[in-house]
Amino acid sequence: MSTSMTGTAGKSDFRPVLWTPGDWNAFFGFGTNILVNMLVLTGLLRFVLKMPDSLVFGRILPALGLMMCLSTFYYAFLAYRLALKTGRTDVCALPSGVSVPHMFIVTFVIMLPITIKTGDPMKGWSAGLVWVFFQSFLLMIGGFIAPYIRKITPRAALLGTLAGVSVTFISMRPALEMYMTPQIGLVCFGIILVSWFGGVKYPKNIPAGLVAIAVGMIIAWGSNLFGLGLGGLSVKGVGDAFASFGFSVPIPAIGQVFSGFEFLGVILVTAIPFGIYDLVEAMDNVESAEAAGDEYPTTRVLTADGVVSLIGCLMGNPFINAVYIGHPGWKAMGGRIGYSAATGIMVVVLSWFGIISVLLALVPVVAISPILLYIGMLIGAQAFQTTPVKHAPAVVLALTPHLAAWAKLQIDTMLGATLSAAQTVGALAPDKVGAVKTAAIASLPQQGVIYHGLEVMGGGSILAGLILGAIGVFIIERDFMKASAFALAGAVMTYFGFMHGEAVGIGSGLGVTPGVALAYVVMAGGLYALGKTSTSESYSSHPEMSAAPAE
Numbered sequence: 001m002s003t004s005m006t007g008t009a010g011k012s013d014f015r016p017v018l019w020t021p022g023d024w025n026a027f028f029g030f031g032t033n034i035l036v037n038m039l040v041l042t043g044l045l046r047f048v049l050k051m052p053d054s055l056v057f058g059r060i061l062p063a064l065g066l067m068m069c070l071s072t073f074y075y076a077f078l079a080y081r082l083a084l085k086t087g088r089t090d091v092c093a094l095p096s097g098v099s100v101p102h103m104f105i106v107t108f109v110i111m112l113p114i115t116i117k118t119g120d121p122m123k124g125w126s127a128g129l130v131w132v133f134f135q136s137f138l139l140m141i142g143g144f145i146a147p148y149i150r151k152i153t154p155r156a157a158l159l160g161t162l163a164g165v166s167v168t169f170i171s172m173r174p175a176l177e178m179y180m181t182p183q184i185g186l187v188c189f190g191i192i193l194v195s196w197f198g199g200v201k202y203p204k205n206i207p208a209g210l211v212a213i214a215v216g217m218i219i220a221w222g223s224n225l226f227g228l229g230l231g232g233l234s235v236k237g238v239g240d241a242f243a244s245f246g247f248s249v250p251i252p253a254i255g256q257v258f259s260g261f262e263f264l265g266v267i268l269v270t271a272i273p274f275g276i277y278d279l280v281e282a283m284d285n286v287e288s289a290e291a292a293g294d295e296y297p298t299t300r301v302l303t304a305d306g307v308v309s310l311i312g313c314l315m316g317n318p319f320i321n322a323v324y325i326g327h328p329g330w331k332a333m334g335g336r337i338g339y340s341a342a343t344g345i346m347v348v349v350l351s352w353f354g355i356i357s358v359l360l361a362l363v364p365v366v367a368i369s370p371i372l373l374y375i376g377m378l379i380g381a382q383a384f385q386t387t388p389v390k391h392a393p394a395v396v397l398a399l400t401p402h403l404a405a406w407a408k409l410q411i412d413t414m415l416g417a418t419l420s421a422a423q424t425v426g427a428l429a430p431d432k433v434g435a436v437k438t439a440a441i442a443s444l445p446q447q448g449v450i451y452h453g454l455e456v457m458g459g460g461s462i463l464a465g466l467i468l469g470a471i472g473v474f475i476i477e478r479d480f481m482k483a484s485a486f487a488l489a490g491a492v493m494t495y496f497g498f499m500h501g502e503a504v505g506i507g508s509g510l511g512v513t514p515g516v517a518l519a520y521v522v523m524a525g526g527l528y529a530l531g532k533t534s535t536s537e538s539y540s541s542h543p544e545m546s547a548a549p550a551e
Contacts (some may be wrong), residue, residue, distance in 0.1 A: 001098075001265065002064070006290045009169035012490050014084070015084070016079075016080050016083035016084055016089070016091070016337060017089065017336070017337070018080075018129060018338050018341075019336075019337075019338035019342075019401075020334065020336050020338070021205060021334065022203075022334015022335055022336060023331065023334065023335055023337075023338040023339040023342070024207045024210075024334075024339075024341035025196075025207040025208065025209065025333040025334045025335065026092075026330040026331075026333055026335025026336075027207075027335075027336055027338075027339040027342045028207045028209035028210045028213070028337075029207075029209040029329075029330060029333060029371050029374075029375075030095055030326075030330055030335070030339060030340075030343055031096075031339075031346050032208050032209055032213065032250055032368045033097075033324075033326070033368075033371060033372060034068070034097050034346075034347060034364060034372055035274065035350070035363075035368070036368050036369075036372065037097060037100060037103070038061075038064075038098075038347070038350065038351070038356055038367065039100055039356060039359070039360045040103070041060065041064075041098060041103055041319065041359075042142045042356050043367065044103070044104075044107045044358065045107075045505060046309065048107060048108075048112060049111055049112060050105065050121055051121045051124075051125065052112055052121070053435035055121070055122070055125065055153070057246065057248060058246075058248045058319060059248070059250075059251065059253065060125070060316055060317060060318065061248075061351040061352075061354070061356065062248045062249055062250045062251075062315075062316075062351055062352050062455040063250045063312050063315035063316040063317035064098065064319060064347075064351055065250075065319040065352055066250045066312060066317075066320065066348070066352030067107075067309065067311060067312025067315075067317050067321055067341075067344070067349045068096070068097055068098065068310070068312075068347045069344035069347055069348045070080070070311065070344075071096040071097070071304070071305070071308045071321050071344070072093075072096060072097075072340045072341060072343050072344030073281070073340075073341050073344050073346070074135060074308070074342050074511040074521075075093045075094045075095075075096055075304075075306050075323075076093045076337050076338070076339070076340040076341040076344075078093065078094070078296060078301075079093035079094070079294070079301065079336070079337045079340065080099070080337055081093050081326065082294060082295070082296065082481065083337065089295065089336075090331070090336070090438065091294055091336060092289075092294055092325075092330060092331035092335050092336055092337075093325060093335070093336070093337055093340035093341075093534045094285070094286075094289055094290070094294075094296060094301065094327055094338070094340070095323070095326050095327060095330055095340065096209045096305070096321060096322065096323050096340075097321070097322070097323055097324055098283075098319045098320070098321065098345075099278065099320050099322035099324070100133075102278075102320050102322070103472060104320065106128050106129075106131050106318055106319065106320075108122075108392065110125055110127050110131050110245050110263075110267060111124035111125065111129055111318065114127045114263055123254075123260075125262075125316075125546050126256045126257070126259045126263075126267055127260045127262030127263045127267060127312050128196055128260075128318025128319075129189035129253065129256055129257045129316070129317075129318050130257060130259055130260035130261055130263065130267050130277070131309075131318065132204060132309055132312070132313040132317070132319065132320050133257055133266050133290065133310070133313050134267065135261055135309065135320050136277065136306045136307070136309040136310035136313060136320070137306065137310070138278070138279070138280070138304045138306075138311065139282075139302050139303070139305050139306030140302070140306035140310075141279055141320060141468050142278070142279040142306075143277070143298070143299040143301070143302030144236075144298065144299055144303075144423070145306055146279055146282065146302055147282050147297075147299055148296045149279075149280075149283060150286070150298055151284050151285060151458055153283075153466065153470055154387075154391070154394075154470055154471075154474070155287060155291065155386065155387050156383065156387040156388075156391040156394045156395050156398070156469055156473050156474055157286060157388065157394065157398055157465075157466050157467075157468075157469030157470040157472075158283060158284045158287040158288075158466065158467075158469075159382060159383035159387065159395070160285035160286060160383050160396075160397070160398025160399060160465060160469040161194045161284060161395060161396070161398045161399075161401075161402070161461075161464075161465030161466045161469060162281075162285065162287075162288060162325060162379060162401040162404070162464050163281055163380045163382070163383035163384075163399055164381065164398060164400070164401065164461065164462075164465050165281075165325060165379075165397065165462065165465055166325055166376040166379035166380050166404055167376060167379075167380050167402065167403075168373070168402045168403060168405070169402070169406060170325060170372060170376040170379070171372070171373050171376030171377065171380070172183040172406065173369075174369035174371075174372040174373045174376075175369075175373050176262045177365070177369045177539035178366060178369050178370060178373065180366070181230055181231060181364070181366045182362055182367045183223070183230055184216045184219050184230055184231055184367055185366045185367075185369055185370060187215060187216075187219065187322040188213075188215060188216045188316030188366075188367045188369075188370045189212075189214040189370035189373065190369075190439070191208060191211050191212045191215060191286045191330070192208050192209065192212050192370050192371060192374055193370075193414070195208030195375070196374060197209055197212075199479065208333075209371055212367060212370060212371070213363060213367050213368065215367070216363070216366065216367020217363060217364065219231070220232075220233050220364040220367070221233060221487060225305045226511065230364070230505050231364030231365075231366060231367070232364070232408060233361065233364060234361075235305065235353060236260070237361040238358070238361040238362060240361070241357040241360065241361040241507060242350050243360040244331070246353070246354045247352060247353055247354075248352060248354065249352060250316065251315065251316065251418040252283075252314060252315060252316075253313075253314065253315060253316035254314055256316065257313060257314060262362050272502065274304045276324060278305070278320070279302065279443055280437075280462050280463060280466060281322065281323075281325075281462060282298070282301055282302050282305060282322065282323050283298060284325075284462075284466075285301075285323045285327065286298050286301055286323065286325065287326055288327055288328060288379065288382060289328070290428045291328070291329040291382060291386035292327055292328040292331050292382070292386075293331075294327070294331070296361070301323055305320075305322055308321050308475070309321045325367075325379055326375040326379060328378055328379065328382050329374065329375045329378040329379070332378065354395060358477070361506060368543070383395045383398075390476055391473050391476060393470075393472060393476070394469050394470075394471075394472030394473040394476060395469065397465075397468045397469055398465040398466065398468055398469030398472070399469075400457065400462075400465070400468070401457050401458055401461040401462075401464035401465045401468065401499075402458070402461045402462075402465060403458075404406070404453070404454045404455075404457040404458030404461065405454075405458030405459075405461040406458075407454050407458070408454040408455055408458050411444075411451060411454070412451070415437055415440060415441070419433050419436060419437060419478065422436075431517075433535075435522065456501075456513055456516060457500065458503065459497075459499060459500045459513075460497075460498050460499030460500060460503045461499075462494070463493055463498055464490075464498040464499040464500060467486055467487075467489060467493070467499065468490075469487050470482075470483075470486040471487055471490070471523075471527075474486065475527075478534065479531075480528070480530045480531030480534060481527075481528065481532075481535075483527045484523075484524045484525075484526075484527035484528040484531060485524075487520050487521075487523040487524035487527055488520070488521070488524040490520040490524075491517045491518075491520035491524060492517075494511065494512070494513055494516050494517040494520055495511035495512065495514070495517040496511070496512065497511075497512030497513070500512075500513050500516045502516075503512050505507075
């Protein structure tokens with residue numbers, strides 16, 4: 001009798017292949033994902049925080065490149081070790097890079113307010129470094145706790161809350177961008193879909209991601225000949241971008257880190273809850289990789305993120321590293337070990353030579369958006385495909401806090417833009433802004449928009465999704481005692497504002513959102529009583545178990 005295993009080889013003389021044809025697909029896909037994030041990040045630093053180019057291209061981006069190179073090389077090494085240990089040829093490295101949610105949080109919640117208050121972007125930079133400094137240690141400590149949390153949390157809850165992130169914050173923006181410029185976006189999306197979902201091969205096995213980007217560039221630049229300007233590219237923009245060329249290596253920024261400690265009170269308010277967010281997100285992504293067949297040690301992953309983030313911080317990078325959502329997607333398109341290390345080399349070249357702005361001037365972002373949407377589709381689908389069918393309602397339940405958080409973000413952004421525009425044209429006095437915003441929010445329920453519900457349900461969405469998903473799974477399995485334990489955990493986290501709240505603390509003494517915390521306590525008590533009753537009924541239904549022992 002002979003057996004065969006897909007993706008395995010004889011272990012005795014097996015040596016993992018460092019590069020496969022599929023790595024080209026994953027490299028262009030993941031590389032463009034990283035590129036988009038770096039372009040957005042550069043825009044935030046230059047145009048939102050108004051940081052000088054000497055700081056952005058001379059200090060921050062080189063440090064960021066070093067951090068991401070260390071991260072991608074380390075995960076390529078872990079993949080090599082896993083392939084060597086298992087003898088499998090289909091092992092895919094974990095994707096990693098700058099944490100996108102944190103990129104916006106540290107910019108708008110930490111660096112921007114401090115920059116405005118002090119009038120000094122260097123102060124804002126120092127505050128961002130301190131924020132990452134504390135986040136790094138929270139990740140390293142959390143790495144030893146995470147395996148226990150993964151052990152007791154159902155997969156549907158872990159992947160369900162991750163699917164919520166993918167459907168909202170990963171998929172929606174690129175989808176909307178595609179339809180804003182459909183002549184490029186939808187065409188590139190079709191090129192990607194027929195290859196990565198339909199299995200169509202392009203001539204000479206050219207990666208679908210590269211074909212999509214090339215076609216997007218052709219349409220964008222070609223449209224300029226007819227005065228259409230699709231994609232917003234221009235020769236002048238390319239010329240201006242070359243002004244950022246130069247060579248810069250990371251320089252230690254330890255002094256800037258410690259000078260930012262003067263803002264410690266403001267920083268810790270967000271550093272602690274988002275440290276917990278990092279912990280849960282990394283666990284979800286490791287779980288996602290395991291569901292796709294690659295089992296990585298959670299402790300090593302989290303501590304590695306913490307260590308490389310700390311190194312990047314001490315060299316001047318105010319953005320934290322994270323294991324990315326999307327491992328199953330890169331694996332599905334053929335990614336193995338090499339694509340991760342190749343991406344690290346690419347990042348160093350882009351950041352140390354200051355050519356990010358040149359690429360932004362050459363490639364329309366809308367040509368890259370379909371790749372991000374594809375990844376979001378895969379992660380959303382994985383939550384249903386790798387969990388029992390009967391757990392599907394729990395997966396949907398885990399999605400809902402993210403829908404609330406995304407909807408609230410759209411409303412908040414719209415209100416902010418409207419009030420800012422009203423001030424700009426002189427239709428609103430500065431001292432009336434707060435009152436007008438309060439009145440606008442108060443009027444939303446009459447228009448059918450339950451803003452307060454979005455605010456409460458969407459607060460701490462990744463933790464809320466995990467708790468709700470776990471409760472749902474255990475109720476479906478009639479394991480009411482475990483469901484009660486998760487409800488009680490939800491009550492504690494809600495009390496302190498880690499979920500269903502906009503701030504960490506104890507509010508007026510009764511918790512940040514006391515009504516929600518109390519409701520979770522009542523739920524926990526009811527589930528506990530139901531669990532005891534079920535246990536008692538099960539026990540009494542077996543007379544041989546309930547009878548007194550024979551003497």
